[in-house]
Amino acid sequence: xxxxxxxxxxxxxxxxxxxxxxxxxxxxxxxxxxxxxxxxxxxxxxxxxxxxxxxxxxxxxxxxxxxxxxxxxxxxxxxxxxxxxxxxxxxxxxxxxxxxxxxxxxxxxxxxxxxxxxxxxxxxxxxxxxxxxxxxxxxxxxxxxxxxxxxxxxxxxxxxxxxxxxxxxxxxxxxxxxxxxxxxxxxxxxxxxxxxxxxxxxxxxxxxxxxxxxxxxxxxxxxxxxxxxxxxxxxxxxxxxxxxxxxxxxxxxxxxxxxxxxxxxxxxxxxxxxxxxxxxxxxxxxxxxxxxxxxxxxxxxxxxxxxxxxxxxxxxxxxxxxxxxxxxxxxxxxxxxxxxxxxxxxxxxxxxxxxxxxxxxxxxxxxxxxxxxxxxxxxxxxxxxxxxxxxxxxxxxxxxxxxxxxxxxxxxxxxxx
Numbered sequence: 001x002x003x004x005x006x007x008x009x010x011x012x013x014x015x016x017x018x019x020x021x022x023x024x025x026x027x028x029x030x031x032x033x034x035x036x037x038x039x040x041x042x043x044x045x046x047x048x049x050x051x052x053x054x055x056x057x058x059x060x061x062x063x064x065x066x067x068x069x070x071x072x073x074x075x076x077x078x079x080x081x082x083x084x085x086x087x088x089x090x091x092x093x094x095x096x097x098x099x100x101x102x103x104x105x106x107x108x109x110x111x112x113x114x115x116x117x118x119x120x121x122x123x124x125x126x127x128x129x130x131x132x133x134x135x136x137x138x139x140x141x142x143x144x145x146x147x148x149x150x151x152x153x154x155x156x157x158x159x160x161x162x163x164x165x166x167x168x169x170x171x172x173x174x175x176x177x178x179x180x181x182x183x184x185x186x187x188x189x190x191x192x193x194x195x196x197x198x199x200x201x202x203x204x205x206x207x208x209x210x211x212x213x214x215x216x217x218x219x220x221x222x223x224x225x226x227x228x229x230x231x232x233x234x235x236x237x238x239x240x241x242x243x244x245x246x247x248x249x250x251x252x253x254x255x256x257x258x259x260x261x262x263x264x265x266x267x268x269x270x271x272x273x274x275x276x277x278x279x280x281x282x283x284x285x286x287x288x289x290x291x292x293x294x295x296x297x298x299x300x301x302x303x304x305x306x307x308x309x310x311x312x313x314x315x316x317x318x319x320x321x322x323x324x325x326x327x328x329x330x331x332x333x334x335x336x337x338x339x340x341x342x343x344x345x346x347x348x349x350x351x352x353x354x355x356x357x358x359x360x361x362x363x364x365x366x367x368x369x370x371x372x373x374x375x376x377x378x379x380x381x382x383x384x385x386x387x388x389x390x391x392x393x394x395x396x397x398x399x400x401x402x403x404x405x406x407x408x409x410x411x412x413x414x415x416x417x
Contacts, residue, residue, distance in 0.1 A: 009336065012032050012033075012060075012066065013031065013034065014033075014036065014082065015033065015035060015036070015078070016035065016039065017035045017039050018035065022037045032064075034060055038053075043075070045076060045078075048081070049081070050375075051374065051375065051378055053081045053082070053085065054081075054375070054378055057081070057085050058379070058382055061086065061089065061091065062393070063391060063393055064394055067091070067092070068091065068092045068093070068339055068342060068343060069082060069086040069092070069093045069094070070093070070094045070095075071083045071096070072096045072098065074098075074101070074111060074114075074115050075099075080114060080118050083118055083122065084371075084375060087121045087122075088375045092123040092342045093121075093122050094122070094124045094339065095125045095126070096125070097115075097125065097126070097128075098128055098132075099132075100131065101135065101139060103138075103139070112139040112140070115139055116139070116140045116360050117364075118140075119141075120141075120356045120359075121353050121372075124146055124147075124148065124338050124341060124345075125146055125147045125148070126147070126149075126150050127147055128149070128150065128151055129149065130149055133147050133149050148334075150338070151326065152326070152331070153327050153328045156322055156323040156326075156327070160319060161316055161318075161319050162315070171199075171222070171224070171307055171310070172223075172225075173226070173303070174225075174226045175228070175229075176229055177228075177229045179231030179232070180231045180232060181233065183229075185231065185234075185236070185237065186233060186236070188227070189233075189237060189240045191299050191303070192225055192246070192250060193240060193244045193246070194300045195223055196223065196250075198300070199307075223307070224250070224251070225250045225251070226251045226253065227250065228253035229253070229256055234252070237250075237252065350372075350376060357369045357372055
């Protein structure tokens with residue numbers, strides 16, 4: 001978000017309350033955040049009201065003189081409702097999808113229909129990978145030319161290689177994840193014993209020749225696993241460890257505070273970028289990452305390949321490449337391009353918008369049209385009860401902050417200039 005500020009854009013964040021945090025707050029760098037007084041009731045989501053959020057969202061959009069609304073995450077009820085109300089009021093809207101979903105289970109079917117409703121009238125959409133774009137287009141029916149691909153980035157200043165190389169006589173493979181099927185926990189049950197069998201628990205300290213001959217280094221290498229996270233599949237991992245007597249080579253950490261890690265259905269995993277930025281080889285360009293199919297034998301092969309090329313990896317070189325390839329300044333500039341294209345789109349009448357909703361299905365299309373007609377009537381009622389001219393606009397504030405060593409002044413005044 002700080003990189004958006006460097007582009008001299010006025011940014012206001014709208015989210016639900018977190019604990020006792022509600023109201024208007026200013027973050028570091030002058031970012032203004034509205035914590036609307038709705039508390040999440042399930043998975044950090046507010047209760048879906050459809051129309052109940054319209055009055056306060058309308059007030060915020062008018063007070064802040066918003067020109068474009070950008071929503072994130074398909075599972076966010078607040079995002080869907082805000083985009084719906086914003087389109088009713090005539091704002092241009094952009095939606096970013098961060099996840100991959102299937103087509104067979106009940107939850108995915110329901111979510112895909114909701115996404116189809118929201119994206120039927122969206123101005124532009126952003127996905128974090130080309131696979132995510134294909135998934136979103138298939139799920140929502142959105143024209144591909146409306147969807148842009150902008151990858152995630154990583155703050156390389158926070159993820160740097162260790163100053164000293166770790167010992168060459170031991171390899172530690174770390175897995176931090178919720179231990180569920182979606183994260184690939186079942187694969188670990190078969191992969192870990194096989195890798196431990198290929199690299200037996202033999203000390204390498206007395207084999208000096210292993211420093212020169214890769215074969216001996218691989219054979220005598222000690223490989224340990226550290227598994228962090230909790231979930232229903234933890235029982236299987238514990239049973240595997242007992243069955244193969246791997247208590248000294250497989251460490252179970254249990255639940256960990258942060259679980260933003262890779263999974264079988266990840267649209268764009270930032271954890272991979274963070275690991276690569278630290279100069280770590282990631283098993284999942286060919287010389288920076290090892291890809292594997294979700295199959296135990298293929299993953300074992302990928303791990304062996306990663307271990308074999310590990311001595312040739314220069315962590316600092318990999319860190320420098322990640323710094324150039326994935327940075328938030330580039331993401332901010334590409335996002336601004338999407339914003340500009342969205343703002344150049346022509347305004348559409350209610351009938352034109354309803355025609356797109358009607359194409360969403362024989363019954364769903366009619367239901368979506370009814371929802372939007374009611375939303376339009378509520379908007380006209382709010383305009384009658386509290387005209388837009390009676391809502392006080394937030395004055396432009398001259399803020400002074402430091403960003404990347406440079407002072408940025410009057411961020412909130414730049415829009416009017």
